[in-house]
Amino acid sequence: MIPDAPAPELLVTLDMTGKVADYRRTTELERAERAALDQGTTVWRGQGYTLRVSAVSAVHRQLLACCQPLDGGQGIPAVTAQRKARREYQNRVGTLAP
Numbered sequence: 001m002i003p004d005a006p007a008p009e010l011l012v013t014l015d016m017t018g019k020v021a022d023y024r025r026t027t028e029l030e031r032a033e034r035a036a037l038d039q040g041t042t043v044w045r046g047q048g049y050t051l052r053v054s055a056v057s058a059v060h061r062q063l064l065a066c067c068q069p070l071d072g073g074q075g076i077p078a079v080t081a082q083r084k085a086r087r088e089y090q091n092r093v094g095t096l097a098p
Contacts, residue, residue, distance in 0.1 A: 009056040014092045016040070019085035020067055021051040027066060032059050057096040064093045 016024075024037060036055035043050045053060070070079075070086040 009058070011054045012057050012060060012096060013052060013054040014060055014089070015043070015050045016053050016063070016089050016092075017085035018049040018051065019082050020063075020070070020089050021049075021053075023067060023070060023082070024063055030062065033063055033066075036063070057093075060093045060096065064090055 021037065021040070024033070029037070032055070036053050036059050037051065040051040040053040043052055053063075055063075064086075067086045067089065070082040072079075072083070
């Protein structure tokens with residue numbers, strides 16, 4: 001073991017609402033983001049679903065950053081349910097250490 005080598009970053013499992021997951025699947029993704037979404041576990045809840053995603057915190061932050069259009073702007077109308085879904089995921093990602 002190399003004493004000065006940084007510890008490998010641990011995987012963090014967060015639930016991503018289906019609305020956010022659906023949006024992310026329609027956009028351009030990095031390889032790590034695509035792998036995280038493809039390996040996620042779908043949990044059905046009432047009328048929708050949640051995608052349980054395991055990835056390092058940096059990938060969760062990248063996934064969240066690309067969801068900004070769900071808040072509206074740039075010619076895209078804001079949909080209340082999508083804004084709420086993005087905020088929920090933002091709150092979950094916000095609990096991760098930097």
